[in-house]
Amino acid sequence: MSQDYDFKSLESRWQAKWQELRLFEPHGDGEPYYCLMMYPYPSGALHMGHIINYSIGDAMVRYHLMRGRRVLTPMGWDSFGLPAENHAIRTGTPPAESTKKCIDAMRRQMIRAGFGYDWSREIATSHPGYYRWTQWLFLKFFEKGLAFRKRAPVNWCSSCRTVLANEQVHDDACERCGTVVDQKDLEQWFFRMSSYAQRLLDGHEQLQGKWPDRVIKMQKAWIGRSEGARLEFEIVAPGAECHGEKIPVFTTRPDTTYGVTFFSLAPEHSLVVDLVRGTEREQEVLEACRKMRNQDRVERASEESEKTGVFTGRHVRNPFDGSLAEIWVCNYVLMDYGTGAVMAVPAHDQRDFLFARKYGLPVKVVIQPSLEEPLAEASMTESHEGGGVQVASGPLDGIDSRVEAIRQMTSYAKEQGFGDFSVHYRLKDWLLSRQRYWGAPIPIVYCEECGIVPVPEAELPVLLPKEVEFRPAGDSPLATCESFVRTRCPRCQREARRETDTMDTFVDSSWYLYRYLSPGDEERPFDAETARNWIPVHQYVGGIEHATMHLIYARFFAMVLHDLGLLEAEEPFQRLFCQGMVCARAYRCETHKWLSKEEIDLDGMTCKECGGPVTSEMTKMSKTKKNGVSPDALFEQYGADTVHTSILFSGPPDQSVDYNERSVRGIHRFLRRFWDTLVSLVPKVSGVEPWTAGRSGDLSGNWKTTRRVCHGTLKRVTEAFDKHGFHFNTCIAGSMESLNALRAAGDPKTEEERAACRESILLMTQILAPFAPHLAEELWDRLEQPGPSIFRQPWPCVDQDALAVEEVEIAVQVNGKLRGQIRVPAGVEKEAALATAREAASVQKHLQGKTIKREIYVPNRLINFVAR
């Protein structure tokens, strides 16, 4: 048997053994533990972000196996999506083919990386056996009125040639490719997510403390609940068709309604055309609207950008005082928030203020922050958005704004029938249509007679046609595939056309957690009874970039599935852990931009190309910054155990971790030393009964220390998994300390020492097992421990006695400054400790000529003499 740490053969041997043992399939009758890691898009290669994600999850899986839990640890593929289709356009390879290759390559990598998954449950969302049920779920949503079609201004990415959901647009650019999105008016499919806004907020209650705070906060902000009132303003437009009609507005500040001096509509608002039809302003207003609508998205959405508008020549009547206010069309009013119409109160809203000043519109103060120094309308330089006392507000004069005025104003509006209390959410319906090929086809048929007709369940799946052309421009391949489009109406059998849009891939990932429970089920997407056991997922691990996308969609799905009677749980993920980014040093030259390590001269920090100076920064690994590291090379050079352990050792996993090859080598050295030390001790403790709690007998100081450090580490590791935020870096540090103590103890000489030695070796092996599983398995095997795998053996218990020390070192301070140290028996009485401390020479020197006013004693830790 090899004595060398031959990680290559050892790792492949144990990986084969795990498959053979079916180690990662649910086993035993322990309490279920569903550990889910966000499945990857099969790009063909794992990157360091995957490695940290799956290393964290893998440690959790292995720990809970040792805890005797019945663990579910599935893995699959988010295999629909744009990259495969773009690849098809470039190379002609059908997405199904390239995707399969990528999946095979990544699965191999994952196995090589030693991640423990139950491959018998593998799923791929692009597989007809999966998307059949994605389509089935769509039909259920459709039946309930939760999937619907509407014409709406939507985000269009001209580069990806498809529409995008709100959540996929960041800074007005496509989240995928960075292209600035356009607004288009299109008829599209939506999920009615907005009607779940309040439930999505309420659900946060039970996630508190189990999900990262920042994710909950991001979701709350995304959902954006705001309370206020809906008020109706009557249109005064003699001669116009809409004369006398009422326009509703949403406002959070009904207390400012007496301060309305004009009224704003979004340029997209349908009323604009009616208002100006046939008037002398028609041309001017419509032209201005056109300009505003075509304004660059980023520019129009920016807070700093110039506010522009145009007067329609029409008015509204303020329902409270009957006064008339001009109707303007303004670029800063958004059609998709509230009603697309705003009552403008320049004195108390900064945007309205800027607009009013620019166009010379009146400003009317109705809230005075201080009656002694009243605001003067003519000289105000900014709006007053805070509270104060109502003035010029009819019957409200003198009362406190905000709470009381808001209540009275809204109640009055309700009584008079022109308004009510109202709550608005920023969260919109989920736009799920995509004008692309590589996604689940929306199972709908359009019939001239019957209209929108769902495909009958028995006809699912609506398969993606294979004979299609991928072209760089133009319509989706589905739209031009006659054999796909032409069909018969399921209802009347007449000729009809299929929907040619496919579903957003976030639909696929909103329910994959359930499909893992019974991946081959051909009767239903998943079984409610099985789901009762496993859902909500006990631990979900993934990146924070999904905070307002996948994690909201999946919660919405769980709630709908619950309402459909398919799922008992209402929340999909009980606990969520988000890992940090993996960063590495990136180098930049003024002329040659981002450079890889090979392209610079590290000694002088200069560019090899031009000799110019190079600056560097720690930043997220990425292709553009050329600071990525291929995990493959690391596995090859150092092995899977080293890679897992070193990435987890670099720092707390919820913060970003810096990759540094030096520290990888440091961990490799540690594992090697761990191996060498334990392997050399194995024959010396062969057949020895390990020390157990409660055993009496003499042990020398070094062995007592070793036991103390090992049990201390065991305690720390157990708590890291069960309570304290998975700070595995300190667990691994503890393993190193244990090893250092063991090495300092030397060879065991007595029977007692051999017992303590064997106990320590076993503990150290088990403690390291979640992080370096292959190495642990091999040592466990060589120690001739029972069972086929260390992961089928119970996690050890802390021996409290081992943690105790006989003597402690106490710090002695005089007036808060450290002046000496004393060694006393642990648990020593206060008076005895103080007496010893007073006598210490280094302390006496500082007490000389002073009177002790106070003596502070922290048992076993510290003494402080307060002396004057």
Add this chain to the structure above:
RNA sequence: GCGAGAGUGGCGGAACUGGUAGACGCGCUGGAUUUAGGAUCCAGUGGGGCAACUCGUGGGGGUUCGAGUCCCCCCUCUCGCACCA
């Protein structure tokens, strides 16, 4: 602008409810062994000082016997949101 998080040696990071700041690792220095080593082992390693001592957790105040930790003000960085009526 709003919201959140973070600033600790040359570097990554430790420090449980206020109680010996710098665990553990990297790097560095010296030594041993070696033909050699980006191998291994031993010792040292926050700054200043021969020493006694002193200064040190982004900066400035405060509370306390005692502050990295609590309070107030300020600076810097990262992330999220951003004309949301």
